[in-house]
Amino acid sequence: MSATLKSLRALSDPTRLRIVALLERDELSVNELQEITRLGQSRISTHLGLLQDAGLVQSRREGKRTFYKLNSQANGAVGEFIQLANRGAKELPEHSGDQINLKRVLARRKEQAQVYFNQIAGRFDRIYGPGRSWQAFGHLLLRVLPPLVVADLGAGEGLLSELLARRCKRVIAVDNSEKIVAFGAAKAKKNGLKNLEFRQGDLQNPPVDVDSVDLVILSQALHHAENPADALRSAHKILKPGGQIMILDLLKHNFEKAHELYGDRWPGFAESDLHRWMEEAGFKKIEISIVAAEEQPPHFQTILAGGEK
Numbered sequence: 001m002s003a004t005l006k007s008l009r010a011l012s013d014p015t016r017l018r019i020v021a022l023l024e025r026d027e028l029s030v031n032e033l034q035e036i037t038r039l040g041q042s043r044i045s046t047h048l049g050l051l052q053d054a055g056l057v058q059s060r061r062e063g064k065r066t067f068y069k070l071n072s073q074a075n076g077a078v079g080e081f082i083q084l085a086n087r088g089a090k091e092l093p094e095h096s097g098d099q100i101n102l103k104r105v106l107a108r109r110k111e112q113a114q115v116y117f118n119q120i121a122g123r124f125d126r127i128y129g130p131g132r133s134w135q136a137f138g139h140l141l142l143r144v145l146p147p148l149v150v151a152d153l154g155a156g157e158g159l160l161s162e163l164l165a166r167r168c169k170r171v172i173a174v175d176n177s178e179k180i181v182a183f184g185a186a187k188a189k190k191n192g193l194k195n196l197e198f199r200q201g202d203l204q205n206p207p208v209d210v211d212s213v214d215l216v217i218l219s220q221a222l223h224h225a226e227n228p229a230d231a232l233r234s235a236h237k238i239l240k241p242g243g244q245i246m247i248l249d250l251l252k253h254n255f256e257k258a259h260e261l262y263g264d265r266w267p268g269f270a271e272s273d274l275h276r277w278m279e280e281a282g283f284k285k286i287e288i289s290i291v292a293a294e295e296q297p298p299h300f301q302t303i304l305a306g307g308e309k
Ligand SMILES: C[S@@+](CC[C@H](N)C(=O)[O-])C[C@H]1O[C@@H](n2cnc3c(N)ncnc32)[C@H](O)[C@@H]1O
Pocket: 153, 154, 155, 156, 157, 158, 159, 160, 174, 175, 176, 177, 180, 201, 202, 203, 204, 218, 219, 220, 221, 224, 225, 226
C-alpha cells in the first residue's frame, strides 16, 4: 500500500483522529491516553500501531513505559495529513472532553515531578541526590579558575592537588611524610597528571622557589606546623606579587583527643590569631570566615582564610 493510502486509512477512524489531536500538545503514554479517552488499553495500542505504521506517530521507550508523539519530522504529505486530522478531530463530540482530561493529566504529571523536591525542601544539602557530590561541584568550580601555578602545602596524598592539576598550569604538592609523598606521586603518575609534582619537605620552609607561585593552599595542614606564623611567612615568600593564599583549618576547639587521634599540633586557631599572623607575614586583603560546621560532636568548625601578597 502506498504511503498516502496508508495515511488516509489511518485517519479514516474517529478514535485515531482523537489520538492525533491529543498528541499534538505533548507526548503521552498508553496509560495516559487510556485515562483521557476512557478507551481500553488494547484498543489504544492497536490504533497507535496503525498511526505509527503510517508514519504519523513516533514512540520513545523510558524504562517500562513507551511514550508516543506526533512525527516531529513530518513534512510534505504526512505533515498535511496531521493538520487535516487535527481539524477533523475538533469536529468530533468527544473533543472538548478529551482536552479537559488532557489538561488534568498533564497538570498531575507536573505535580508529581515536584512532589519529591517539595518533600526535601530545606534538607537538600544533607540528603543523597543522584550525581550530586562535593567532588563534582569541585570540578565545576575549577572550570572558572585561570591556569595558575599552585603550591599545596601539607598536601597529603593529593586529594586537592589532583583536582587542581586537572585545571591549573602546575601544582607542587609538598608534604613532610616520605611515605605519603611516594604514594601521592605514584597515584599522580597513574592518573597521567604530568603537571603535578610531589616534593618532600616542611611546610614551614617549603622546597619551592621564592616569588614563583600564584596560589598557596594550606588545607588542614597549618595546625600540624610547629610554628604556624613561620609557615605563613614562608608562604608569603614563595608567592608572586599579587598571589593569593587560601587556608582551610579548624576553628579553635577543645577536643583534646585530636592530638592523639589525628596527630594535631594545635587545637585549631582563633580567627584573631590567624588574622594577626597573616598580617605580620605581609598579607593584605585578609578575609576570614567559618565555612562549615559539623553536626556530630565534637562539632568541628572549618575556617577559610584568604589573603593577597
Ligand atoms: C590532615 S592532612 C591534610 C591533607 C590535605 N591537605 C587535605 O586537605 O586533604 C595533613 C598533612 O600534613 C602533613 N604534614 C604535617 N606536618 C607537616 C609539616 N611540618 N610539613 C609538611 N607537611 C606536614 C601530613 O603528613 C599530612 O599529610
